[in-house]
Amino acid sequence: MTVDMEIICVGNELLIGKTVNTNAHWMGKQATNIGANVKRITVVQDVVEEIAKVTCEALQRKPQFIVTSGGLGPTFDDKTLEGIAKALNRKLEINPKALEMVKARYVEIAKRWNQPMSEMTAARVKMATLPVKTEPIDNPVGTAPGVRADLDGTVLFALPGVPAEMEAIFTQTIAPLLKQAVGDRVFCEKSMFLEGIMESRLAPLINRVMSANSGVYIKSHPMGAESKPCIEAHLTISGSPEEKPMEKLVKAMKELAGLVEADGGKAIAQQ
Amino acid sequence: MTVDMEIICVGNELLIGKTVNTNAHWMGKQATNIGANVKRITVVQDVVEEIAKVTCEALQRKPQFIVTSGGLGPTFDDKTLEGIAKALNRKLEINPKALEMVKARYVEIAKRWNQPMSEMTAARVKMATLPVKTEPIDNPVGTAPGVRADLDGTVLFALPGVPAEMEAIFTQTIAPLLKQAVGDRVFCEKSMFLEGIMESRLAPLINRVMSANSGVYIKSHPMGAESKPCIEAHLTISGSPEEKPMEKLVKAMKELAGLVEADGGKAIAQQ
Numbered sequence: 001m002t003v004d005m006e007i008i009c010v011g012n013e014l015l016i017g018k019t020v021n022t023n024a025h026w027m028g029k030q031a032t033n034i035g036a037n038v039k040r041i042t043v044v045q046d047v048v049e050e051i052a053k054v055t056c057e058a059l060q061r062k063p064q065f066i067v068t069s070g071g072l073g074p075t076f077d078d079k080t081l082e083g084i085a086k087a088l089n090r091k092l093e094i095n096p097k098a099l100e101m102v103k104a105r106y107v108e109i110a111k112r113w114n115q116p117m118s119e120m121t122a123a124r125v126k127m128a129t130l131p132v133k134t135e136p137i138d139n140p141v142g143t144a145p146g147v148r149a150d151l152d153g154t155v156l157f158a159l160p161g162v163p164a165e166m167e168a169i170f171t172q173t174i175a176p177l178l179k180q181a182v183g184d185r186v187f188c189e190k191s192m193f194l195e196g197i198m199e200s201r202l203a204p205l206i207n208r209v210m211s212a213n214s215g216v217y218i219k220s221h222p223m224g225a226e227s228k229p230c231i232e233a234h235l236t237i238s239g240s241p242e243e244k245p246m247e248k249l250v251k252a253m254k255e256l257a258g259l260v261e262a263d264g265g266k267a268i269a270q271q
Numbered sequence: 272m273t274v275d276m277e278i279i280c281v282g283n284e285l286l287i288g289k290t291v292n293t294n295a296h297w298m299g300k301q302a303t304n305i306g307a308n309v310k311r312i313t314v315v316q317d318v319v320e321e322i323a324k325v326t327c328e329a330l331q332r333k334p335q336f337i338v339t340s341g342g343l344g345p346t347f348d349d350k351t352l353e354g355i356a357k358a359l360n361r362k363l364e365i366n367p368k369a370l371e372m373v374k375a376r377y378v379e380i381a382k383r384w385n386q387p388m389s390e391m392t393a394a395r396v397k398m399a400t401l402p403v404k405t406e407p408i409d410n411p412v413g414t415a416p417g418v419r420a421d422l423d424g425t426v427l428f429a430l431p432g433v434p435a436e437m438e439a440i441f442t443q444t445i446a447p448l449l450k451q452a453v454g455d456r457v458f459c460e461k462s463m464f465l466e467g468i469m470e471s472r473l474a475p476l477i478n479r480v481m482s483a484n485s486g487v488y489i490k491s492h493p494m495g496a497e498s499k500p501c502i503e504a505h506l507t508i509s510g511s512p513e514e515k516p517m518e519k520l521v522k523a524m525k526e527l528a529g530l531v532e533a534d535g536g537k538a539i540a541q542q
Contacts, residue, residue, distance in 0.1 A: 012490060015309040017300020018460075018505065019492075021292055024314070029288020038286040039321070041314035043295070046490075050310070057328070074471040075491050076478055109469075123474035143471070162493055189289075198380075200345035200414070203394035207347055219283060219317075220346050221290075222433055234289065 003181045004063035005031050007041045008054055010070040010080050011161055014043045023069045023166055031065075034175060035182035035238060039063060046071060051083025055156075059087070062153050064181055067174060070161030072144040074123035080158055081147065085131035088149065098128035098136035098145050105143045141168045148173075187238050188245045190253050190270065193223075194231045197265035202231060205259040213252040215239060274452045275334035276302050278312045279325055281341035281351050282432055285314045294340045294437055302336075305446060306453035306509060310334060317342060322354025326427075330358070333424050335452055338445060341432030343415040345394035351429055352418065356402035359420065369399035369407035369416050376414045412439045419444075458509050459517045461524050461541065464494075465502045468536035473502060476530040484523040486510060 007027055013019040024041045031038050042058070044050040051071070058066050071080030085092045102124055110117040127144040130136060137146035137157070142165035147158040157174055159166045194202065199222050206218045221232040235253055239245040257267035278298055284290040295312045302309050313329070315321040322342070329337050342351030356363045373395055381388040398415040401407060408417035408428070413436035418429040428445055430437045465473065470493050477489045492503040506524055510516040528538035 012488075013492065013505070014296075015299050015312060016303040016507070017296050017298070017309075020296045021312075025285075025288050025291045027288070028286050032287040038288075039316060040325075041286060041292075041312075043312035045310060054311075073491075073493070075474040076481070077488075077490055118472075121471060121475070123471040127471075200392060200394040200398075201389075203346040204392070210347070217283075217348075219348055220344075221284065222344070234284070236283075236287070 001181070001183060001185070003036045003065065003178065004039050005036045005065040005067065005178070006039055006058045006061070006063045008058060008066065008068040009041065009043045009161075010046060010051055010068060010083070011043070012046050012077075015045060023161065023163060026163070026167060027067060027069070027170060030170060030175060031178060032187055034178045035185040035187050036065070036178050046077045046079050048079050048083045048086060051080055052086035055084055055087035059151065059154055059156075064154060065174075065178065066154055066156045067170070068156070068158045069166050072127065072147070072158060072160045074126055074144070078126070081130060084147075084149070084156070084158060088131055088151070090131040090133065092129050093132050094125060095128055095130040095134075095136055098130055099125065101136055101138065101145045102128045102143055137169055137173050139165055139169055140172060141165050146173065184240050185238055186241060186245060187236065188249050189234065189236045190249050192233045192235070192253055192257060192270060193268045194233055194260050195229070195266040195268070197231065197260055197263055198229050199231055201263065202233075202260070205256060205263070206233070208259065209252050209256045212255065213248060215243075215245070216248055216252040218252070218256065272452070272454060272456070274307045274336065274449065275310050276307045276336040276338065276449070277310055277329045277332070277334045279329060279337065279339040280312065280314045280432075281317060281322055281339060281354070282314070283317050283348075285341075286316060294432065294434060297434070297438060298338060298340070298441060301441060301446060302449060303458055305449045306456040306458050307336070307449050317348045317350050319350050319353045319357060322351055323357035326355055326358035330422065330425055330427075335425060336445075336449065337425055337427045338441070339427070339429045340437050343398065343418070343429060343431045345398055345415070349397070352401060355418075355420070355427070355429060359402055359422070361402040361404065363400050364403050365396060366399055366401040366405075366407055369401055370396065372407055372409065372416045373399045373414055376410075408440055408444050410436055410440055411443060412436050417444065455511050456509055457512060457516060458507065459520050460505065460507045461520050463504045463506070463524055463528060463541060464539045465504055465531050466500070466537040466539070468502065468531055468534055469500050470502055472534065473504075473531070476527060476534070477504070479530065480523050480527045483526065484519060486514075486516070487519055487523040489523070489527065
């Protein structure tokens with residue numbers, strides 16, 4: 001079964017070119033390797049209206065999963081939960097389970113520093129203030145819990161933007177759920193580097209190999225210039241193990257290598 | 272005047288976690304430094320319907336500029352112009368000016384290799400096949416021209432996905448236009464590294480400094496863990512030179528440093 005997922009990243013730093021969006025890259029890779037189909041990544045500003053709008057739009061497309069990252073922390077500009085609440089037309093309320101999670105984390109920190117537990121300030125309570133009828137998710141490495149909302153046909157997860165926290169929650173909670181939804185479908189990929197052939201000359205060869213090898217998708221990535229070409233051919237396929245996707249991929253790769261070499265180029269398969 | 276811009280990146284490789292989206296990061300940085308307001312980045316698959324949908328959606332939000340990157344090359348999966356044509360409800364046609372540009376590039380390449388000019392194959396003509404009533408833009412370093420469409424209140428640019436080509440066209444053609452639209456507005460930023468203060472404790476201090484310094488935006492970026500905190504405080508402001516934005520920024524930074532140090536933390540301004 002095809003499982004669609006969308007990623008929403010919240011944060012001005014991603015739009016102003018301060019921070020490279022490695023979170024979207026990391027999540028895209030994990031989800032794809034599990035066998036999900038990542039259909040869209042959207043990056044929006046730390047503005048409640050914008051977060052609400054992009055969440056509504058994603059929900060209307062009805063992917064099975066939406067994962068947001070960023071905007072769950074203690075500062076004024078952490079507005080993701082407010083945005084999601086607005087999108088779902090739900091109020092925000094202090095979630096007792098989330099509050100316990102946040103408290104426990106600060107007790108732990110105080111212990112580590114051998115200090116008395118500092119008070120639960122407004123900024124800390126904010127991290128436990130969730131849209132009604134959503135669930136906090138354990139954050140094994142940070143203070144802000146993740147959030148899960150089960151909606152009509154879509155499970156929405158909100159994760160923190162700190163990479164280590166996002167990765168820990170994704171791995172612990174989202175990956176197993178994705179795997180379960182995807183079933184035994186696997187994703188396979190192979191790369192081959194082509195020299196001495198221009199992309200415009202390679203184009204019809206790719207068409208030939210794709211026509212002859214149903215299910216195999218071949219994308220060319222120019223790495224030099226068109227005038228001094230080195231091209232990575234990236235071959236992908238998804239399927240159940242019985243369909244032997246990796247065998248199909250290797251067959252297609254060999255055929256493409258043959259065509260490129262017959263044309264005077266050189267093909268080097270990635271090990 | 273506030274000049275809104277949206278970025279659309281086309282390419283499966285960005286969604287499956289093969290390629291980090293450095294193009295969006297680079298364009299976001301350039302546009303922000305010029306003084307534009309980058310409101311959204313959207314990444315979509317190499318699917319005509321998806322490209323058309325996301326282009327329509329962006330146009331409905333009426334930003335002054337939309338810049339797409341990716342999908343202008345010679346291969347079957349380069350579908351951006353087909354997607355844009357669909358969004359604009361226009362046909363694709365061979366653009367004579369674009370065809371001359373593409374031809375000239377291949378003549379150049381043949382000369383450099385001391386070979387006869389190879390023919391204008393379907394794959395090459397494809398790069399000169401543009402939606403009607405759009406303009407090709409000189410690509411100083413690659414074969415696929417960029418494309419410009421002047422629409423109702425929005426100028427849409429389509430750029431190649433190869434970073435060197437995208438950057439060259441952006442710098443040569445888009446940056447001067449953005450600058451003209453933005454006028455004398457400038458964007459300023461400063462960073463300060465804070466140690467020995469947790470983000471949840473920093474939050475109310477940021478609120479105080481922002482209330483006292485209108486126009487200054489302060490965002491905290493945790494770099495360690497909440498339990499062993501090192502936080503980057505990133506201060507930004509936009510304004511005309513008469514508003515002395517950099518002076519305002521430096522004043523706010525000093526105030527925040529004072530509050531953090533009064534709290535027992537340490538503040539190190541970035542040089």
